[in-house]
Amino acid sequence: MDTTHSSPPGADGAGPDLQQHFDATIARDQRIEPRDWMPEGYRKTLIRQIAQHAHSEIIGMQPEGEWITRAPSLRRKAILFAKVQDEAGHGLYLYSAAETLGADRADLTERLIEGRQKYSSIFNYPTLSFADVGVIGWFVDGAAICNQVPLCRSSYGPYARAMVRICKEESFHQRQGYELLMTMMRGTPEQREMVQDAVNRWWWPSLMMFGPPDDASPNSAQSMAWKIKRHSNDELRRRFVDMTVSQAEKLGVTLPDPELRWNEERGHHDFGTPDWDELMRVIKGDGPCNDQRMERRRTAHEEGAWVREAATAHAAKQAARAEKGAVA
Amino acid sequence: MSDDHVYLTLAEGHDDDTRWAYGTGFEDPLHGVDTSVPDDLDAGELASVCVTLADDALVSAQRLAEWTTRAPELEEEVALANIGLDLLGQARLLYSRAGQADGTGRDEDAYAYFRDAGDFRNVRLAELPNGDFAFSIVRLLVFSSWRLAHFERLTAHRDPVLAAIAAKGVKELAYHRQYAAEWAVRLGDGTEESHRRMRKAQEQVAPYLGELFTAYDVRDEVVAVLRQVTEAAGLPMPVYRPLPGSGRTGDHTEHLAPLLAELQGVARAHPEATW
Amino acid sequence: MTADKQDWPLYEVFVRGKRGLNHVHVGSLHAADDRMALTHARDLYTRRNEGVSIWVVRSEHIAASTRDEKDPFFEPSADKVYRHPTFYDIPEDVPHI
Numbered sequence: 001m002d003t004t005h006s007s008p009p010g011a012d013g014a015g016p017d018l019q020q021h022f023d024a025t026i027a028r029d030q031r032i033e034p035r036d037w038m039p040e041g042y043r044k045t046l047i048r049q050i051a052q053h054a055h056s057e058i059i060g061m062q063p064e065g066e067w068i069t070r071a072p073s074l075r076r077k078a079i080l081f082a083k084v085q086d087e088a089g090h091g092l093y094l095y096s097a098a099e100t101l102g103a104d105r106a107d108l109t110e111r112l113i114e115g116r117q118k119y120s121s122i123f124n125y126p127t128l129s130f131a132d133v134g135v136i137g138w139f140v141d142g143a144a145i146c147n148q149v150p151l152c153r154s155s156y157g158p159y160a161r162a163m164v165r166i167c168k169e170e171s172f173h174q175r176q177g178y179e180l181l182m183t184m185m186r187g188t189p190e191q192r193e194m195v196q197d198a199v200n201r202w203w204w205p206s207l208m209m210f211g212p213p214d215d216a217s218p219n220s221a222q223s224m225a226w227k228i229k230r231h232s233n234d235e236l237r238r239r240f241v242d243m244t245v246s247q248a249e250k251l252g253v254t255l256p257d258p259e260l261r262w263n264e265e266r267g268h269h270d271f272g273t274p275d276w277d278e279l280m281r282v283i284k285g286d287g288p289c290n291d292q293r294m295e296r297r298r299t300a301h302e303e304g305a306w307v308r309e310a311a312t313a314h315a316a317k318q319a320a321r322a323e324k325g326a327v328a
Numbered sequence: 329m330s331d332d333h334v335y336l337t338l339a340e341g342h343d344d345d346t347r348w349a350y351g352t353g354f355e356d357p358l359h360g361v362d363t364s365v366p367d368d369l370d371a372g373e374l375a376s377v378c379v380t381l382a383d384d385a386l387v388s389a390q391r392l393a394e395w396t397t398r399a400p401e402l403e404e405e406v407a408l409a410n411i412g413l414d415l416l417g418q419a420r421l422l423y424s425r426a427g428q429a430d431g432t433g434r435d436e437d438a439y440a441y442f443r444d445a446g447d448f449r450n451v452r453l454a455e456l457p458n459g460d461f462a463f464s465i466v467r468l469l470v471f472s473s474w475r476l477a478h479f480e481r482l483t484a485h486r487d488p489v490l491a492a493i494a495a496k497g498v499k500e501l502a503y504h505r506q507y508a509a510e511w512a513v514r515l516g517d518g519t520e521e522s523h524r525r526m527r528k529a530q531e532q533v534a535p536y537l538g539e540l541f542t543a544y545d546v547r548d549e550v551v552a553v554l555r556q557v558t559e560a561a562g563l564p565m566p567v568y569r570p571l572p573g574s575g576r577t578g579d580h581t582e583h584l585a586p587l588l589a590e591l592q593g594v595a596r597a598h599p600e601a602t603w
Numbered sequence: 604m605t606a607d608k609q610d611w612p613l614y615e616v617f618v619r620g621k622r623g624l625n626h627v628h629v630g631s632l633h634a635a636d637d638r639m640a641l642t643h644a645r646d647l648y649t650r651r652n653e654g655v656s657i658w659v660v661r662s663e664h665i666a667a668s669t670r671d672e673k674d675p676f677f678e679p680s681a682d683k684v685y686r687h688p689t690f691y692d693i694p695e696d697v698p699h700i
């Protein structure tokens with residue numbers, strides 16, 4: 001049996017000792033590692049969350065990937081190319097973390113392309129101008145950082161370590177986005193309009209990235225108890241808004257929320273309510289680009305099948321030849 | 329470690345031995361190299377050599393970028409992007425050198441975005457559409473084998489800048505050739521289908537081979553490499569019948585103009601803009 | 604899906620970040636053969652960092668001491684493999700970037 005990547009232990013009924021040991025490890029804020037005993041619910045929750053995160057990285061390559069071939073300067077082309085490549089890398093780190101829990105990447109990919117596992121709703125919105133590349137870096141990667149930096153302390157070791165690596169790279173992503181927007185805001189009036197238009201379109205979907213409000217997020221409490229998640233959706237959303245407001249001021253753009261204002265008493269910004277019905281529709285598959293995103297991923301996977309098979313066949317032939325050579 | 333401030337933790341560990349990805353222009357590979365054009369060199373010819381090699385690299389990088397989100401496996405996404413980024417980096421350095429050499433002072437973007445298809449000097453092989461993975465691998469094998477052999481000679485060029493660019497490129501191209509050769513062997517040997525696709529790809533690439541062998545005597549060297557790889561892959565050496573004309577003199581297929589329209593569209597729609 | 608369900612096998616990747624250091628486990632990947640595993644490892648875990656040494660080994664060939672082992676099996680590698688965010692020229696007074 002595979003020794004590095006644990007197979008799922010038989011059942012939860014592994015005995016009170018194991019459960020106690022697990023609980024104590026979590027309570028001491030120590031990491032659970034692949035071969036430790038863990039409750040089945042913990043394993044399943046983690047696989048679902050990590051897979052969804054990995055899928056988001058891979059599907060998330062598409063909206064920006066569209067602009068690599070069209071980037072208006074060679075410097076921007078190189079930066080965007082490197083960024084989208086990083087996302088493939090992040091997806092791979094995360095699938096690799098999921099595999100330490102006994103999941104299989106081919107199986108997770110099947111689940112994605114059959115629509116049985118989700119990815120972040122944000123990637124179902126279209127990218128309409130090059131300013132979108134900047135705004136995705138600023139908002140979407142900014143929101144991802146808010147979500148992910150706490151996950152560097154997630155209780156599951158391989159996930160936490162993958163997040164450390166990813167967060168460092170995301171930081172480069174956010175900065176390149178903001179820098180692009182600053183450059184565009186110093187450019188022509190047309191460019192400034194492009195930036196404001198992109199801000200208007202991406203603001204609310206970005207707030208929705210943190211998930212439904214806490215009172216409508218049934219799984220959050222258990223995930224927080226297990227220290228898989230460290231902060232609630234609303235907490236992270238508020239943190240993102242507080243950070244972004246002053247960045248928007250520096251940039252000279254207006255965030256499209258008339259209710260947005262500083263609340264001295266709370267020490268945070270008040271802001272409007274995202275359209276949760278829209279979020280639900282997009283999650284259920286009715287966003288502007290759901291079909292297109294899934295179709296692209298499915299096609300790439302299916303059209304790559306003969307390549308993967310050929311490599312497997314060649315490796316088998318090589319092994320057989322080597323064995324024959326050894327015998328002879 | 330606290331995450332109360334989500335960005336604080338990111339500040340850790342960014343010491344000075346951090347390193348950028350290749351090809352993204354984050355470091356100056358020409359640091360310390362004298363960029364003045366030597367007096368005894370024909371500056372116009374130097375510029376033309378640089379533009380030609382840059383066009384090859386830019387058009388190839390554009391085709392590689394088209395693989396993004398379409399590669400046969402996620403690991404290949406990363407690999408193909410690495411190769412694309414390397415070539416893009418080479419193009420940028422070579423265009424910049426061309427601008428210094430031809431005295432116009434044009435920057436890299438002037439060459440990439442504001443010339444028309446007839447002014448591009450890339451080989452037609454580079455501009456052909458991607459086709460399937462077999463075609464892209466055969467093309468990459470031929471292109472990187474030729475470019476590596478050519479760059480190895482350029483490391484001794486009398487222009488120190490071009491020589492430095494070539495020296496950096498040699499390391500990158502050796503990897504590209506290795507990647508393509510390994511895949512060529514896998515696909516040639518793998519399954520009936522992959523073998524059939526490789527045969528077809530070889531036939532499609534063969535007419536465009538001749539165009540590569542104009543400057544420097546690298547033909548024998550490149551053919552020897554291709555022979556070695558095709559033998560290991562169980563494939564025949566393609567018979568090559570050169571097409572008339574050459575991308576080197578501005579003859580192109582119908583595929584270059586649409587490629588450039590996509591590459592240049594945004595930049596040309598906003599000529600006053602800065603990015 | 605067909606025979607493709609037969610996935611490329613899993614490899615564990617170990618990287619020596621610089622001379623004088625041990626090889627450290629950095630993660631895993633899928634590859635059809637050893638050569639491909641090395642190529643992928645270089646692309647993915649070192650993003651073309653020349654001069655580092657990489658080991659790959661089929662996951663199924665690793666023997667481990669106990670199932671409750673505390674080894675860091677997914678240790679992040681040296682920082683040098685990351686792209687550096689400070690490249691981007693952002694004014695000092697923009698908060699939180």
